[in-house]
Amino acid sequence: MADQIVVVSLVVAVIAIAFTALNWWESRKARRLLETMVRSLPFVTNRRRRPSKKPKAFVPAAPDPVKVAAEERRRLRLELEKQKLQWRQNKDIAKAIGWFLDRMSEDGEAEDEDL
Numbered sequence: 001m002a003d004q005i006v007v008v009s010l011v012v013a014v015i016a017i018a019f020t021a022l023n024w025w026e027s028r029k030a031r032r033l034l035e036t037m038v039r040s041l042p043f044v045t046n047r048r049r050r051p052s053k054k055p056k057a058f059v060p061a062a063p064d065p066v067k068v069a070a071e072e073r074r075r076l077r078l079e080l081e082k083q084k085l086q087w088r089q090n091k092d093i094a095k096a097i098g099w100f101l102d103r104m105s106e107d108g109e110a111e112d113e114d115l
Helices: 002-049 065-114
Strands: none
Touching: none
């Protein structure tokens, strides 16, 4: 029983050491790659900063169809909200007129009963 525990613990230790070594090796490779990329960065930026030798003709960019569709949906949504607001306002005005006419008719009936 003790021999099995020792063997299992040694196997786990070897696997842990192997995993750590692979992890260390990958981090070194990643660091070298990062250093290479950082060293090459000035060359990339210098190429982009040089002005082109021949002037480019101005060509207006075509609008992105996704952005155009999104803008149209936004415009339609705003228009719908305006229509809803106008409808609510008209409904409230109609209710106020109805209430006023109802009050006027009640006052008229009360005056008729008094006579």
